[in-house]
Amino acid sequence: MTYIIAGIDPGATVGIAILDLQGKRIALRSTAGGGIGEAVRIIESFGTPSLIATDVTPPPETAQKIASYFSCRLFYPRQNVREEEKREIARGSPVQNNHERDAYAACVLAYRSHANKLRQIDALAELSQDDKDRIKHLLLRGYHLKDAFASLEEQAEEDGRQAGQHPHAPPTAHVPSLEELRSRVSSLARENANLKLLVERLEDEKQQLSSRLALLQNEMRRSILQDSELRRLKWQLQQSLERFSWKKQAKKKGAPPQKPQAVPQKQHHAPSKHGMKNSLNNLGEGSIDIEKLVAEYRKGRKQ
16 A cells, blocks of 8 residues: 655646655646546555645645545645745645645645654565554554554454464454454545535535526516516506607597597506607607607616
8 A cells, every 4th residue: 555645736627746655756637627536646646645635824724624534644834935045845746836845845844744753664674664654644644653553453463363364264253453443434434525515516506506596587687677668668668659649630630629538547647858858759650669669768868
């Protein structure tokens, strides 16, 4: 199993840096728009994080969630790292942007803060490299050195029992070790973090759908109001046309004008003088385009 230290620079573009437990750079990545899920996927593709690191204090919520997902500790400095220091750390490394640079600086600072302990483990010649990495992983996760060695011994004894068991012997009741119990707790914590991420995504979708529904409702109300306004304008124009026609006929016949009976309608506000003037100027002897008059009336109102 490969154990790693992962540096995170959260934001619209997430910067990710990966070191092994010897402090060697493994990868530099940046991803835009993928959020926590994409960052977790990238980190998992390189190994199991022993430590998550960020370069700002207090640590961003995104970094805290990623550390919680992997059930490991979160490293952050006592005060924000200066730009000059980050540039110095990243000098000579193939960073593509400031996000990768900041993530790499966080990673390096996290390794330096534990470098003495990690080098002491490397100096133990009697241990295999896998055992050394296992102990380093436990130390970075918060184990005391004594507990880390005890966990390693328990795992070795368990492996020995499984290897020495006769293939036809009845299975014995398995008593989980402390490390196995902690591993189960870590697995459950990771599953819980996954569910929390899913809930957050569903909440975001719900909010987007609610906003879309409100927009559609507003558009529907606006359409209804426009239709009502159009009917009102048509009725007012019809009344104007009837009055104009009556006056014109009375003038030709020379008879005293008698006001025609108007069809009772709901009371509306009269159109503006400017709009009515434009409408009357377009009246002719022949047929009348009511739709055109409506358009001119509305144009007059805007002016």
